[in-house]
Amino acid sequence: MAADGNETAAGETARTVQGFMALRGRTEDRHAAFSRCLADIVLTLGLDVAPEPGPGDPRTWVHRVRAALRDACRHGVNLSEESFDALIEAAVHDPDPSFNRQFVEPALNAFGHMRVRTALLGYLRTGTDRERAGAARAWYWSALPPRMPLVRAEDPDAAGRPEPEDGPAMVAEWNEAALREFVSNEHLDVRRCILPGLPLRKSAYPPELHELVDAAVATARSHPDDYLRHRVEHQVGD
Numbered sequence: 001m002a003a004d005g006n007e008t009a010a011g012e013t014a015r016t017v018q019g020f021m022a023l024r025g026r027t028e029d030r031h032a033a034f035s036r037c038l039a040d041i042v043l044t045l046g047l048d049v050a051p052e053p054g055p056g057d058p059r060t061w062v063h064r065v066r067a068a069l070r071d072a073c074r075h076g077v078n079l080s081e082e083s084f085d086a087l088i089e090a091a092v093h094d095p096d097p098s099f100n101r102q103f104v105e106p107a108l109n110a111f112g113h114m115r116v117r118t119a120l121l122g123y124l125r126t127g128t129d130r131e132r133a134g135a136a137r138a139w140y141w142s143a144l145p146p147r148m149p150l151v152r153a154e155d156p157d158a159a160g161r162p163e164p165e166d167g168p169a170m171v172a173e174w175n176e177a178a179l180r181e182f183v184s185n186e187h188l189d190v191r192r193c194i195l196p197g198l199p200l201r202k203s204a205y206p207p208e209l210h211e212l213v214d215a216a217v218a219t220a221r222s223h224p225d226d227y228l229r230h231r232v233e234h235q236v237g238d
Contacts, residue, residue, distance in 0.1 A: 031058075033130070037090035038065045041103075044082045045072060069102060076150035079110040083154075088119045091141075092127070092134035097193075100134075104141040109148040117142050117170050124177055129187040136193040139174065175199055176209060183215050192227055195220060200235045 035053065038061075042051045047068040053061035079087070087107045094100035107116050120142060123135035175198070182194045200217055202210045220232035 031095060034090065034093045034095055035062070037086065037093045038062060040086040041065065041069065041083075041090055044080060044086045045069070045077060047072060066099065066102060069106070073106050073148050073151050076152075077106070078152050078154040079106065080154045084111055084115070084119075088116065088123075088138075091138040092120070092123050092131050094134070094138075097137045097140075100138050101141040101144070104138050105144055106148060106151045108142065108144060109146045109151040110153040113142060113167065114170060117174065121170070121174055121177060124174070124181060129185065129190050132181060132185070133187070133189040133193040136178065136190070136197060140197055175204060179205070179209065179212055179216055183212055183219060188225060191220075191223070192225070195228060195231050195235070198235070200232070 035058065039051050041047065042049050042065060047065065049064050049068045050061065084107055087103045091100045091103035091107075094103065104116060117139070120135045120139050123131045124139075127135060178194050178198050182191055182198060185191065198216065199205075200213060202213050205213060217232060217236055220228045223229055
């Protein structure tokens with residue numbers, strides 16, 4: 001697939017995200033859960049890959065699944081309801097903060113931004129700490145425009161359903177939930193993954209949340225983690 005201007009910009013953005021989000025000292029190993037998610041994708045999409053890694057290097061199997069998914073999206077695929085769930089779960093559990101895009105984007109194209117963002121918001125609110133962190137990483141890609149015309153929902157009604165007009169309201173809902181989670185949840189990965197996408201301008205929130213914005217900035221500035229202290233200074237002036 002030839003890279004257009006948007007693709008180039010997205011690639012540059014991915015490198016920026018990696019610079020801030022591919023953090024040293026991950027506190028939890030995500031690879032086992034991610035492998036289970038990939039197995040679900042293989043089965044629900046009918047990809048021509050073994051449904052589980054064989055003996056040897058499991059990374060080879062992961063690369064094959066990723067490649068098979070790219071090929072399916074390039075040549076055309078109809079996504080079932082089960083496929084939507086599998087793609088979102090894989091995006092949430094993907095340990096790579098840039099490659100998780102390849103699970104978010106097909107879901108966006110087939111089911112729309114609101115459906116994807118609602119699912120990610122659900123993980124942020126009710127998931128495990130590992131899932132909350134992964135949802136924050138995946139949310140970054142949820143604003144991508146649909147550019148996979150051959151990726152469609154299996155249900156024609158879902159495919160033809162227009163997007164709701166309340167996109168900004170969903171973003172505001174996410175920002176509030178993320179702000180509250182950052183302040184209240186002491187899990188390091190959760191805070192590390194939420195902070196890069198968290199607006200820290202009081203103008204981004206209603207007045208009743210302004211004290212919480214101050215609390216988020218103070219939490220990051222006084223945190224023992226170098227990354228949080230460094231990252232917050234890039235955001236308070238934005």
